Amino acid sequence: xxxxxxxxxxxxxxxxxxxxxxxxxxxxxxxAFKVGLALTLISLFYYYRPLYDGFGQSAIWAVLTxxxxxxxxxxxxxxxxxxxxxxTLTAGALGVGAKYFADLFGKEGEPIVLGILVFTLGALGTFxxxxxxxxxxxxxxxxxxxxxxxxxxxxxxxVDKILELAHQRLSTILIGAATCxxxxxxxxxxxxxxxxxxxxxxxxEKLANFLEGFGNEYFINSENDEIVxxxxxxFLGAYKTVLNSKATEEALANFAWxxxxxxxxxxxxxxxQYLKIGVLARECACHLQALSGYFNSxxxxxYILLLFLFVPSEFQKEIEExxxxxxxxxSKVLKELAFSIKTMTQPSSSAAEIxxxxxxxxxxxxxxxxxxxxxxxxxxxxxxxxxxxxxxVASVLIDVINCxxxxxxxxxxxxxxxxxxxxxxxxxxxxxxxxxxxxxxxLLHRGIVKPVxxxxxxxxxxxxxxxxxxxxxxxxxxAEVNPVVVKx
Amino acid sequence: xxxxxxxxxxxxxxxxxxxxxxxxxxxxxxxAFKVGLALTLISLFYYYRPLYDGFGQSAIWAVLTxxxxxxxxxxxxxxxxxxxxxxTLTAGALGVGAKYFADLFGKEGEPIVLGILVFTLGALGTFxxxxxxxxxxxxxxxxxxxxxxxxxxxxxxxVDKILELAHQRLSTILIGAATCxxxxxxxxxxxxxxxxxxxxxxxxEKLANFLEGFGNEYFINSENDEIVxxxxxxFLGAYKTVLNSKATEEALANFAWxxxxxxxxxxxxxxxQYLKIGVLARECACHLQALSGYFNSxxxxxYILLLFLFVPSEFQKEIEExxxxxxxxxSKVLKELAFSIKTMTQPSSSAAEIxxxxxxxxxxxxxxxxxxxxxxxxxxxxxxxxxxxxxxVASVLIDVINCxxxxxxxxxxxxxxxxxxxxxxxxxxxxxxxxxxxxxxxLLHRGIVKPVxxxxxxxxxxxxxxxxxxxxxxxxxxAEVNPVVVKx
Numbered sequence: 001x002x003x004x005x006x007x008x009x010x011x012x013x014x015x016x017x018x019x020x021x022x023x024x025x026x027x028x029x030x031x032a033f034k035v036g037l038a039l040t041l042i043s044l045f046y047y048y049r050p051l052y053d054g055f056g057q058s059a060i061w062a063v064l065t066x067x068x069x070x071x072x073x074x075x076x077x078x079x080x081x082x083x084x085x086x087x088t089l090t091a092g093a094l095g096v097g098a099k100y101f102a103d104l105f106g107k108e109g110e111p112i113v114l115g116i117l118v119f120t121l122g123a124l125g126t127f128x129x130x131x132x133x134x135x136x137x138x139x140x141x142x143x144x145x146x147x148x149x150x151x152x153x154x155x156x157x158x159v160d161k162i163l164e165l166a167h168q169r170l171s172t173i174l175i176g177a178a179t180c181x182x183x184x185x186x187x188x189x190x191x192x193x194x195x196x197x198x199x200x201x202x203x204x205e206k207l208a209n210f211l212e213g214f215g216n217e218y219f220i221n222s223e224n225d226e227i228v229x230x231x232x233x234x235f236l237g238a239y240k241t242v243l244n245s246k247a248t249e250e251a252l253a254n255f256a257w258x259x260x261x262x263x264x265x266x267x268x269x270x271x272x273q274y275l276k277i278g279v280l281a282r283e284c285a286c287h288l289q290a291l292s293g294y295f296n297s298x299x300x301x302x303y304i305l306l307l308f309l310f311v312p313s314e315f316q317k318e319i320e321e322x323x324x325x326x327x328x329x330x331s332k333v334l335k336e337l338a339f340s341i342k343t344m345t346q347p348s349s350s351a352a353e354i355x356x357x358x359x360x361x362x363x364x365x366x367x368x369x370x371x372x373x374x375x376x377x378x379x380x381x382x383x384x385x386x387x388x389x390x391x392x393v394a395s396v397l398i399d400v401i402n403c404x405x406x407x408x409x410x411x412x413x414x415x416x417x418x419x420x421x422x423x424x425x426x427x428x429x430x431x432x433x434x435x436x437x438x439x440x441x442x443l444l445h446r447g448i449v450k451p452v453x454x455x456x457x458x459x460x461x462x463x464x465x466x467x468x469x470x471x472x473x474x475x476x477x478x479a480e481v482n483p484v485v486v487k488x
Numbered sequence: 489x490x491x492x493x494x495x496x497x498x499x500x501x502x503x504x505x506x507x508x509x510x511x512x513x514x515x516x517x518x519x520a521f522k523v524g525l526a527l528t529l530i531s532l533f534y535y536y537r538p539l540y541d542g543f544g545q546s547a548i549w550a551v552l553t554x555x556x557x558x559x560x561x562x563x564x565x566x567x568x569x570x571x572x573x574x575x576t577l578t579a580g581a582l583g584v585g586a587k588y589f590a591d592l593f594g595k596e597g598e599p600i601v602l603g604i605l606v607f608t609l610g611a612l613g614t615f616x617x618x619x620x621x622x623x624x625x626x627x628x629x630x631x632x633x634x635x636x637x638x639x640x641x642x643x644x645x646x647v648d649k650i651l652e653l654a655h656q657r658l659s660t661i662l663i664g665a666a667t668c669x670x671x672x673x674x675x676x677x678x679x680x681x682x683x684x685x686x687x688x689x690x691x692x693e694k695l696a697n698f699l700e701g702f703g704n705e706y707f708i709n710s711e712n713d714e715i716v717x718x719x720x721x722x723f724l725g726a727y728k729t730v731l732n733s734k735a736t737e738e739a740l741a742n743f744a745w746x747x748x749x750x751x752x753x754x755x756x757x758x759x760x761q762y763l764k765i766g767v768l769a770r771e772c773a774c775h776l777q778a779l780s781g782y783f784n785s786x787x788x789x790x791y792i793l794l795l796f797l798f799v800p801s802e803f804q805k806e807i808e809e810x811x812x813x814x815x816x817x818x819s820k821v822l823k824e825l826a827f828s829i830k831t832m833t834q835p836s837s838s839a840a841e842i843x844x845x846x847x848x849x850x851x852x853x854x855x856x857x858x859x860x861x862x863x864x865x866x867x868x869x870x871x872x873x874x875x876x877x878x879x880x881v882a883s884v885l886i887d888v889i890n891c892x893x894x895x896x897x898x899x900x901x902x903x904x905x906x907x908x909x910x911x912x913x914x915x916x917x918x919x920x921x922x923x924x925x926x927x928x929x930x931l932l933h934r935g936i937v938k939p940v941x942x943x944x945x946x947x948x949x950x951x952x953x954x955x956x957x958x959x960x961x962x963x964x965x966x967a968e969v970n971p972v973v974v975k976x
Contacts, residue, residue, distance in 0.1 A: 021618050028618050036611035039638055040603050046642045047599040060643050067610075067635040111535040115528050122555075123524035130509050130516050147555040150527055154534045155548050243770070247735035282731075286774040293887055392883035399781055 030188045031072050038066045038183045042176060058168035065176025070184065075192035075255030077184040081177040082258070083141030088173050091145040092166040095152025099162050102153075118150050125149075136254055185260075193256035193265050196249065200274050201341040203245065203281045204407070206238040208334035210288050211400070215327025239292075242285040249278045264344050270417035277341075277410045284403040290396050319394065322366040326397040329359035330404045337411045346415045346422050356408055359401050366394050518676045519560050526554045526671045530664060546656035553664025558672065563680035563743030565672040569665040570746070571629030576661050579633040580654040583640025587650050590641075602641050609637050624742055673748075681744035681753050684737065688762050689829040691733065691769045692895070694726040696822035698776050699888070703815025727780075730773040737766045752832050758905035765829075765898045772891040778884050807882065810854040814885040817847035818892045825899045834903045834910050844896055847889050854882050 022029045045059040055062075069080045102113040125146035128134050134142065148169070156162040253271040261267040336352035414420075510517045533547040543550075557568040590601040613634035616622050622630065636657070644650040741759040749755040824840035902908075 017619065018615070021615075028615065032611040032615035035614040035634075036607040039610040039634075040607045043599075043603055043606055043638075043642050047603070057643070060639055063638050063642055064635060067631065067638060070614075111531075115531055115535070118531055119524040119528045122527040123520040126523040126558075127506070127509075127516065127520035131505065143555065146523075146527075147552060150531070150551050150555060151548055154531050154551055155545070243774075244734045246732045283777065286731075286777050289771065289774050290778055290884070290887060293890075392880055395880035395883070396778070399778060402781075 027188065027190050028072075031190065034183050034187050035066075035070050037187065038070060038179050039063070041179055041183070042066050045172075045175070055168060055172055058165075058172050061169055061172040062176035062179070065173050066180055069177060070180050072190055073192035073195065073252075073255050074184050074189045075252075075257070075259040077180055078258040079137075079255060080140050081181050083138060084144050085174055085177050087141040087144035088148050088170050091148035092152055092170050095149045095156065096162060096166050098149070098153050099156035114153050114156075118153055121149050122146050137257070189262070191256070191259055191262055191265075192252045193259050193269060193271065194263065196252040196256055196271060196274050197265070197341070199245065199249065199252065200277055200281070201338040203242045203278070203285075204334050204338035204341070206242055207281060207284050207288060208331045208338065210239045210292075211327045211331035211334065214288075214291055215324045215331065239285045239288045242281055243289065245278065246282065249275055266419075270414060273410065273414040273417055277407060277414065280403060280407045280410060284400060284407065287396050287400045287403060291393065291400075318369050319366065319391070322362050322369060323394050323397055325362035326359055326366070326394070326401060329355050329362060330397070330401050333359060333404050333408060337408060340411060340415065340420070344418070344420045346420045352408060352411075356401075356405060359404070363398055363401060366398075515676065515678050516560075519678065522671050522675050523554075523558050525675065526558055526667050527551065529667055529671070530554050533660075533663070543656060543660055546653075546660050549657055549660040550664035550667070553661050554668055557665060558668050560678055561680035561683065561740075561743050562672050562677045563740075563745070563747040565668055566746040567625070567743060568628050569669050571626060572632050573662055573665050575629040575632035576636050576658050579636035580640055580658050583637045583644065584650055584654050586637070586641045587644035602644075606638050606641055610634050613637075625745070677750070679744070679747055679750055679753075680740045681747050681757060681759065682751065684740040684744055684759065684762050685753070685829070687733065687737065687740065688765055688769070689826040691730045691766070691773075692822050692826035692829070694730055695769060695772050695776060696819045696826065698727045698780075699815045699819035699822065702776075702779055703812045703819065727773045727776045730769055731777065733766065734770065737763055754907075758902060761898065761902040761905055765895060765902065768891060768895045768898060772888060772895065775884050775888045775891060779881065779888075806857050807854065807879070810850050810857060811882050811885060813850035814847055814854070814882070814889060817843050817850060818885070818889050821847060821892050821896060825896060828899060828903065828908070832906070832908045834908045840896060844889075844893060847892070851886055851889060854886075 042062045045055065045062055065084065069077065069084060071077045071080060098114070098117050102110045102117070105113050125142050129139055129142050152162065152166050152169075155165065253275050256269070256271045259265075261269075332355040333352050336355060340346070340352065530550045533543060533550055553572065557565065557572060559565045559568060586602065586605050590598045590605070593601050613630050617627055617630050640650065640654055640657075643653065741763050744757070744759045747753075749757075820843040821840050824843060828834070828840065
């Protein structure tokens with residue numbers, strides 16, 4: 001009875017889904033159009049008589065090649081085309097050779113020898129696909145090699161014109177592959193390399209947005225002593241796509257390896273370096289997952305504690321200020337790095353470095369605050385449980401900053417390997433339109449260090465200089481010398 | 489000159505790699521053997537004349553089918569075989585229909601109509617592959633559908649006996665697919681479902697091993713006040729494979745869906761539930777990555793601090809004892825869960841629950857220790873920076889325990905959905921051969937609670953009962969009622 005109604009609902013749903021996919025990535029519609037185009041082009045071999053006369057029934061292999069080989073990205077299509085072409089060539093030659101070799105054993109021995117050869121090559125070829133390096137790049141080639149060899153030797157037993165068969169198969173496959181490559185590279189090409197490039201800087205932006213949102217919302221809410229869920233939930237979920245991106249990134253990097261130079265990417269663009277940044281981004285996303293737990297676990301673990309304990313002390317506010325600074329500054333570093341990759345400009349001596357140093361200063365501030373705790377605890381203003389959430393958040397943030405520093409180094413490496421151009425207007429980068437403060441000004445901003453600097457003889461025997469800021473292996477020049485002076 | 493030498497080295501290297509792959513998973517050698525076997529079987533169509541006479545040249549499609557369709561796991565092979573079979577059937581029928589439809593337009597119109605049809609179906613089919621649900625299960629089917637339709641319609645324009653062509657193609661493909669299915673299911677079958685099952689409990693075991701190793705090594709070393717790298721680095725790296733397992737798990741679950749019942753797995757085994765446990769395992773691995781950072785960052789961040797600060801106080805030892813207990817107990821829970829999945833026995837009212845409760849008790853202990861800090865700080869025995877590492881480690885461990893609890897619930901769900909059998913000897917499970925202590929005994933073991941229980945009137949107005957242990961939604965019955973009594 002209501003079958004037409006259900007049918008209509010189903011169709012509306014499918015149309016909506018189609019619209020959504022097309023809207024999210026119009027290149028997918030273009031891809032469908034391109035496959036149709038390549039298929040129609042290859043049909044000409046059949047409809048146009050002279051071509052058909054030349055190839056005969058074999059022209060069907062061209063149709064098969066187009067359908068099987070055409071992939072979404074240009075790199076994947078090239079990978080399959082080249083693999084298919086070379087595999088057919090070598091396996092065809094080997095198959096013809098095997099056929100003549102088997103002929104030597106007479107009418108009785110031929111099928112046995114051919115059978116043994118097919119079994120051996122089939123088993124060996126299949127096993128070769130388990131080698132990680134082969135799997136990554138030549139998996140499809142090995143498959144086609146086994147396929148062509150089996151087909152040529154097996155059908156060679158019955159068909160007399162085996163050379164002609166091998167030649168026809170090779171040429172039709174080459175025509176099919178060439179059609180695919182031309183359509184894929186000329187009509188709205190989808191570059192795997194470009195996708196990888198975009199994926200990586202989008203991931204950095206997602207991490208930056210999370211940190212920014214966390215810094216702005218978490219501590220402001222805890223100051224108001226209310227357990228409020230963040231108003232804008234969007235930034236909380238975005239980082240999760242970063243966590244599970246390994247497979248996508250590696251596939252894209254593999255395909256990008258096959259692509260010719262295009263746009264700002266040369267032939268030997270350091271795609272592997274993108275994977276390294278990807279690994280660090282996932283590590284960072286792991287830490288962010290821990291942070292996001294504090295939004296959720298707060299009610300569960302700290303709710304009652306917060307109710308029973310007093311209003312946040314001045315001390316807690318100080319810690320939270322340091323944490324907010326860590327969040328905001330590391331978010332800015334990530335944004336600068338993402339901007340640097342996006343625009344393919346060198347990040348060196350830019351705002352990223354300054355923000356990195358700022359975030360490290362915030363870490364130092366936090367540690368200095370912890371050392372001054374004792375007096376506060378003695379005057380009974382402080383409960384450890386009260387600052388427990390803030391301390392744990394801070395410890396995660398310190399991990400995040402370490403991770404961001406490594407990412408900064410990786411982006412630096414990438415910029416060298418990929419010959420990023422130098423930024424022209426360093427002051428006017430994406431997130432920090434204001435000119436970065438000069439070195440001296442910045443030093444004076446370190447809340448805790450200031451009073452110590454006021455002392456007359458800072459280098460005297462009363463003071464011990466502890467270098468905390470990341471040790472010697474820090475990439476940024478200024479970040480290396482970052483002493484915190486503590487009274488011994 | 490040294491070409492033979494290099495060649496020899498290369499060969500030795502390849503042999504070593506082959507030996508390693510074969511040793512790690514002998515099923516891979518079996519798989520190669522199976523593909524060779526299936527290929528040789530299908531060659532019989534050519535060598536054995538009656539079969540050849542029946543199918544003619546088309547028999548080559550059977551060879552092609554075997555090479556393309558044979559996959560490592562039975563599920564993947566079945567998925568491809570069934571997809572290929574049904575797609576060929578429907579597309580073949582549709583192709584013949586299209587051919588007769590195009591005939592109506594006369595000799596001139598026929599190629600144009602056929603071209604339009606091929607373009608439309610090619611483009612539509614390609615676009616359909618972007619729908620996530622179709623992609624997951626019917627990707628290969630759509631590919632073959634487009635392929636067969638194009639081949640039948642295009643070659644139908646030249647070949648007169650189109651029905652015979654479609655019929656031959658269908659029957660040879662069915663024969664090829666049947667050969668693959670039979671060989672794949674009979675000769676040493678590799679079940680995707682079994683692999684997924686094994687993967688999930690191995691992951692839980694890896695997480696458990698890390699926690700056990702961490703609990704044993706980290707705190708013992710910090711007690712000796714030395715920064716010693718753990719002696720057994722193995723457990724530190726193992727959890728990393730858990731982090732990036734999403735793609736593998738989802739692929740296995742998809743293939744497992746196609747498999748018939750086998751061993752202890754029925755036809756509709758709840759494979760999706762395994763994915764849920766996998767998500768939690770990855771979340772847990774994220775926390776472990778944070779923990780592992782403390783092995784590495786210790787020298788960097790805390791080294792100098794530890795040198796300048798005093799020997800660990802009694803207080804620090806107390807915290808570390810609580811942390812070690814959290815580690816060990818949650819490790820035991822994970823081991824119990826892994827054992828429960830491995831043996832397919834119900835985990836309810838077993839050792840897992842008791843260990844979960846133990847670990848929660850350790851969390852309570854830790855929090856109680858924190859509340860007693862003030863007196864220690866006032867007597868100037870304590871520096872916050874000194875306990876900072878322990879506190880942050882503890883906070884991560886609390887997250888781990890929350891995660892383990894969720895995992896315990898998921899395994900419980902799995903055991904119900906998959907009809908796990910009831911354990912016969914609950915006392916003699918894998919990791920805890922000793923009989924679990926009775927409830928009363930366990931209560932008395934809670935270090936911090938004990939002195940409070942000694943007070944005459946525990947329910948009097950001088951005390952406030954705070955329920956910390958996980959709120960009402962905890963699955964384990966005993967874990968729900970877990971009050972910590974604190975002096976107000």
